[in-house]
Amino acid sequence: NAGVMQNPRHLVRRRGQEARLRCSPMKGHSHVYWYRQLPEEGLKFMVYLQKENIIDESGMPKERFSAEFPKEGPSILRIQQVVRGDSAAYFCASSLSREVLHTEAFFGQGTRLTVV
Amino acid sequence: AQKVTQAQTEISVVEKEDVTLDCVYETRDTTYYLFWYKQPPSGELVFLIRRNSFDEQNEISGRYSWNFQKSTSSFNFTITASQVVDSAVYFCALSEAQTSGNEKLTFGTGTRLTIIP
Numbered sequence: 081n082a083g084v085m086q087n088p089r090h091l092v093r094r095r096g097q098e099a100r101l102r103c104s105p106m107k108g109h110s111h112v113y114w115y116r117q118l119p120e121e122g123l124k125f126m127v128y129l130q131k132e133n134i135i136d137e138s139g140m141p142k143e144r145f146s147a148e149f150p151k152e153g154p155s156i157l158r159i160q161q162v163v164r165g166d167s168a169a170y171f172c173a174s175s176l177s178r179e180v181l182h183t184e185a186f187f188g189q190g191t192r193l194t195v196v
Numbered sequence: 197a198q199k200v201t202q203a204q205t206e207i208s209v210v211e212k213e214d215v216t217l218d219c220v221y222e223t224r225d226t227t228y229y230l231f232w233y234k235q236p237p238s239g240e241l242v243f244l245i246r247r248n249s250f251d252e253q254n255e256i257s258g259r260y261s262w263n264f265q266k267s268t269s270s271f272n273f274t275i276t277a278s279q280v281v282d283s284a285v286y287f288c289a290l291s292e293a294q295t296s297g298n299e300k301l302t303f304g305t306g307t308r309l310t311i312i313p
Contacts, residue, residue: 113300122200122287122303123241136300171241173301187233187241 084109084174085154086188093162093195101157101191105174109186112155114147117169117190129155162195169193198223200290202304209278210312217273217307219288225249230264230271231289231301241287247271275309283311 085104093099105112110131115123116139125139129149140147144162149155159166172188199222209215221230232244245255247264255262259279263272275282285308289301 115301115303122202122305123289123301125300125302128300139300169239187243189240192239 084172084186084188086170086172086191088191089189091191091193093193095163095195096161099159099162099166099193099195101159101170101172101193102154103157103172103174103188104154105172106176106186109174109176111175112149113173113175114155114157115171115173117171119168123171126157159193162193164195167193167195198225198228198290198292198302200288200302200304202286202288202307204307205305206308206310208310208312211280212277214274214276215278215309217275217286217288217309219271219273219304221269221271221288221290223269223290223292225292227292229291231291232262232271232273233287233289233303234284235287235306236284244273278311280311280313283309285309 084106087102091099103112112129114126116126117123127134127140127147128136129147131149132151144160146158155172157170169190169192171190174186201220202218204218207215228249230247234242234244245262252264252266254264259276261274271288285306287306288304291301
């Protein structure tokens with residue numbers, strides 16, 4: 081029983097490059113949440129997706145950030161033209177349904193993005 | 197809007213001492229859920245507990261216990277007989293039971309707990 085899998089665990093990008101973060105939810109889970117943790121801070125909600133749909137992107141920066149959760153394959157968080165301020169840990173959580181999320185949220189181990 | 201406050205930024209205690217981590221929350225909903233997560237130095241998030249707003253019974257799990265008081269909007273976490281392996285950042289989080297399908301968590305800023313051997 082694999083948990084939520086995120087890759088890569090560590091990602092280094094130069095300013096201006098693109099970063100792609102992948103999240104494979106637990107088997108059977110169709111709900112995915114992305115959170116960002118800036119250094120020395122708590123996690124902040126970014127986006128909530130169901131298969132092929134963005135449900136809530138109220139926490140996403142207006143520019144350069146996008147997310148998708150296709151019918152097949154992992155959810156992708158994409159950051160274009162990265163800047164130093166994008167350096168953070170990005171966590172993904174998944175759930176079977178909205179009700180199950182209130183039992184516990186299954187988080188991945190995170191991707192630590194460093195922009196140099 | 198919901199908000200979670202963890203006023204203690206850092207706490208250090210000597211091993212075997214008891215320690216309480218405070219969490220105060222704000223919400224306008226009558227139905228909500230409270231969580232505690234542990235983030236060890238390795239960086240992953242470890243789920244510790246979920247409590248719904250209708251269940252004010254305190255809970256104990258081994259050396260961990262939680263005190264939920266709706267009257268003061270607090271959900272405090274106590275570790276008894278602390279151990280070095282308890283050293284981590286601990287996050288309190290709140291989720292409102294919205295019918296829109298969005299169960300996003302609002303996290304506090306965390307308390308860094310250091311257990312001194």
